[in-house]
Amino acid sequence: MEVSGTMRAVRITGHGGPDRLESVEVAVPVPRDGEVLVRVGAVALNNTDLWTREGSYGRPGAPDALSGWRGPIDFPRIQGADVTGRVAAVGPDAEERLVGRRVLVDPAIYDAGGPDANPVGLMGSERDGGYAEYVTVPVERVHDVTESPLTDDQLAALPIAYGTALGMIERGGVGEGETVVVSGASGGVGLALVQLARERGARVLAISSGSKVGSVREAGAHHVVDRAQDIIEQIRGVAPEGVDVVLDVVAGDLLGEGLPLLREAGRWVVAGALGGYDVKLDVRRLYLHNARIIGSAMHTPRHFDLLVELARRAGIQPVVAATFPLEQAARAQEELGRREHVGKIVMHP
Structure with a gap:
């Protein structure tokens, strides 16, 4: 199964304020070997989105240097690390049985294989993320949550916030x-x-x-x-x-x-x-x-597996503070930056 044509996306053109966010029509990405294409059901916002856009992470030896999560960013970049949705298509070597499954995406890019690998990159920073109708994801980073009683909004609230929290709790x-x-x-x-x-x-x-x-x-x-x-x-x-x-x-x-x-x-x-x-x-x-x-920077694959198990049995109940359409990404980020809410802000493509 293939998905073609164009899609709506919001991307950053450089480091700076909300004016650096642009809403565009771009080609639907094609999943390569080892990837699947996910139709985004919901994408949650994080401080990481603000700091990546602002370039606030610094670099070793240069704490005030403009930088993405782990270094320079290739612009333009589609933001958004917290993604849940359904598999719309698979790459040449992925299993067709995944098509149609509701999945939670682990947004981390790891330095190695194995359950205790370290995150060295992030969707929405080092590769395109979920501020879009579709996003490609490595097949090993999608987790089937079709049977979870949590809503898409609640699932989208999990990866960065709860993954980071679980990583802290495990490491501590x-x-x-x-x-x-x-x-x-x-x-x-x-x-x-x-x-x-x-x-x-x-x-x-x-x-x-x-x-x-x-x-x-x-x-x-x-x-x-x-x-x-x-x-x-x-x-x-x-x-x-x-x-x-x-x-x-x-x-x-x-x-x-x-x-x-x-x-x-x-x-x-x-x-x-x-x-x-x-x-x-x-x-x-x-x-x-x-x-x-x-x-503690985010989670390991083992930590994320623990989080997925909690999601499948609704062992936690994420709090969703507000929702916005994708076209209002700048407004949603400004709301996040005011820090007057409790819980997560979610967008719908």
Whole structure:
């Protein structure tokens, strides 16, 4: 089966503001050997979309250099890493039985085969993504979720946010009964961390504020710390014995000031820098207490397999904050950038 003709897509023409997004008609991509063509049912937005468009990732030795997720980007680039849809066609060597199956796409590009490979690229940055009616995907990166009771919008909310969160939880070794702090708890990754850590049986202390507190509690937080007040003192008040793990997408001053909160052999897992990437800390609090600072960029194939199993049995319930048509991608990204929502923003081609 082949799909031909043109499709609607939204792509970035260079690094910059929302004006760099352009809506175009382009040829439907043709799946090559080892690929399938997915008709996009829903695509979710992530901070990665904003930072890739802005070129905010920097490069080794040049933190202020304009860069995509892992380096220079070939423009124009169709954005969008969070994709669910149905297989519309397969490449020459892929199995026809996949056609028509509802799939969840693992957006990572890995450095090797095997279940513990590291992500070194991303759909929407290092290859075209799902801000389009169709997208080609390596066949090993599509996972059949036809029978999942989750909606397409909920499934699209999973790959980056929940994949990143699950990677953090796995790398941090979060276990039942441990006390866990989640920063940025009302964002996509933060809310996923709250749900997944609670599902693991951890005691969850979430950092949030204002009108979002109720939603964070509803997601499973045992206690919510107000980020508008002294965060460190509030956590000490709730967990005077210290915490086992911090799952952090903020970094900045929180990391430097909060490191003494860790118990002996505690773990601080970092997967973002919303509060700033230039961190100052007392390294004595690190080595004298056998603490670990762990970097976590997304997930491995093994982590994503765990996520797919949760999706198939609806073991988690992603929160969808708003939906937009594809043509309003710039407006959707601006809404994401305001950070006034709780959950995920999703677009429909």
